[in-house]
Amino acid sequence: MHRKSRNLRSISIDTQKKTVWIQAGATLGEAYYRIAEKSKKLAFIAGVCPSVGVGVGGHLSGGGYSMMSRKFGTAADNIIDVKLIDASGQIQDRESMGEDRFWAIRGGGGTSFGLIISWKVKLLDIPEKHGKKTVHAFFFTMFIGGVDDLLHEMQDRFPELGLVKKDCIEMSWIESILFFNSLPRGTSPDVLLNWNSSTYNVGFFKGKSDYVQHPISINGLEGIWKLLNQLSSIKNSNAMLEFSPWGGKLSEKSESETPFPHRAGNIFMIHYGVNWGNIENSKRNIAWNRKLYRYMAKYVSKSPRAAYLNYRDLDLGVNNKRNTSYEQARVWGVKYFKNNFDRLVKIKTKIDPTNFFRNEQSIPPLLS
Numbered sequence: 142m143h144r145k146s147r148n149l150r151s152i153s154i155d156t157q158k159k160t161v162w163i164q165a166g167a168t169l170g171e172a173y174y175r176i177a178e179k180s181k182k183l184a185f186i187a188g189v190c191p192s193v194g195v196g197v198g199g200h201l202s203g204g205g206y207s208m209m210s211r212k213f214g215t216a217a218d219n220i221i222d223v224k225l226i227d228a229s230g231q232i233q234d235r236e237s238m239g240e241d242r243f244w245a246i247r248g249g250g251g252t253s254f255g256l257i258i259s260w261k262v263k264l265l266d267i268p269e270k271h272g273k274k275t276v277h278a279f280f281f282t283m284f285i286g287g288v289d290d291l292l293h294e295m296q297d298r299f300p301e302l303g304l305v306k307k308d309c310i311e312m313s314w315i316e317s318i319l320f321f322n323s324l325p326r327g328t329s330p331d332v333l334l335n336w337n338s339s340t341y342n343v344g345f346f347k348g349k350s351d352y353v354q355h356p357i358s359i360n361g362l363e364g365i366w367k368l369l370n371q372l373s374s375i376k377n378s379n380a381m382l383e384f385s386p387w388g389g390k391l392s393e394k395s396e397s398e399t400p401f402p403h404r405a406g407n408i409f410m411i412h413y414g415v416n417w418g419n420i421e422n423s424k425r426n427i428a429w430n431r432k433l434y435r436y437m438a439k440y441v442s443k444s445p446r447a448a449y450l451n452y453r454d455l456d457l458g459v460n461n462k463r464n465t466s467y468e469q470a471r472v473w474g475v476k477y478f479k480n481n482f483d484r485l486v487k488i489k490t491k492i493d494p495t496n497f498f499r500n501e502q503s504i505p506p507l508l509s
């Protein structure tokens with residue numbers, strides 16, 4: 142959908158209090174642009190590349206992993222207030238809705254608990270270094286500091302990568318957003334105001350996710366490589382494999398502090414994506430994506446094999462058209478939320494017993 146046609150997209154920034162109210166129809170790109178316009182020392186933490194066209198409404202309610210998450214946590218970790226319409230049409234904020242619902246919407250998915258109108262989010266301090274520059278490195282995502290600090294850290298901890306100064310680029314936060322969205326250096330940030338899904342022109346897409354707790358063996362990686370090569374036999378198909386490093390602030394919170402439970406013990410998250418241009422190739426591409434996921438089973442988290450809500454995967458199970466039982470929804474619920482699933486069901490049963498807010502994988506209320 143072309144986001145320009147949407148309303149509810151205002152962004153009000155308070156640089157003194159270091160907060161921002163962002164309405165649910167705004168894109169991440171718009172929020173990044175408006176914040177950078179007001180301050181070079183404050184940032185809003187949300188989606189990595191290429192996500193500037195993603196909407197604030199759904200993204201924050203599912204967690205929101207970002208390039209700076211190891212430093213600042215998920216986007217949802219930084220939510221401090223909200224305005225939401227409940228099932229009876231009333232507008233609620235954090236105080237009036239109570240802590241249970243406020244807990245649920247910060248990682249449990251907005252869909253099940255109300256219609257988000259706007260989020261209030263903390264703005265985070267980012268340093269200006271070497272003439273207003275900040276460093277971001279592809280494989281060291283949370284690093285914020287000067288090039289020399291980065292090099293020292295990398296050479297010390299990952300000497301096998303052989304990183305040298307000419308491999309590093311020094312740039313501001315907003316420049317790094319453009320960089321990770323594959324735009325040439327020097328592109329004006331104005332482009333963030335006009336981003337929409339057609340900017341990617343991806344055609345069709347299927348994704349899945351996993352969390353990894355032990356390093357994958359060389360044999361394991363070679364198997365992934367073989368599977369990636371198999372995709373070249375399908376015309377106009379592109380695989381995308383993202384390994385997102387864990388640790389830092391992401392792993393400090395307990396699993397139950399927010400519904401997003403993927404904390405200590407993980408070393409990285411994988412997103413397996415495939416996109417293709419021709420609808421007649423859908424079956425083969427989806428089959429390939431599922432084959433890769435099956436292959437990965439022995440290398441990833443188990444009991445449950447965890448998954449990231451924002452990389453929604455309907456292969457994990459879907460709600461019935463009418464009522465869905467706790468046992469049925471638990472199959473995918475524990476993958477997304479682990480033990481938090483039970484608390485989400487209790488909250489849902491209390492605040493939306495008729496299941497007014499629902500979708501294919503929303504939290505069902507307990508059947509009476």
Ligand SMILES: Cc1cc2nc3c(=O)[nH]c(=O)nc-3n(C[C@H](O)[C@H](O)[C@H](O)COP(=O)(O)OP(=O)(O)OC[C@H]3O[C@@H](n4cnc5c(N)ncnc54)[C@H](O)[C@@H]3O)c2cc1C
Pocket residue numbers: 165187188189190191192194195196197198199200201202203204205206207250251252255256257258451452500
């Ligand atoms: C190109 C691309 C890059 C991405 N990069 C990242 C990334 O870096 N990090 C990351 O964590 N995720 C990333 N994602 C996943 C992204 O977080 C999810 O797709 C997210 O659901 C997008 O939110 P949306 O509001 O744009 O989507 P929608 O499809 O509109 O909504 C997603 C879900 O949220 C619900 N929802 C939407 N708006 C509201 C609202 N106002 N109130 C209540 N519920 C609502 C919808 O019902 C739906 O269930 C990426 C996705 C894409 C397509």
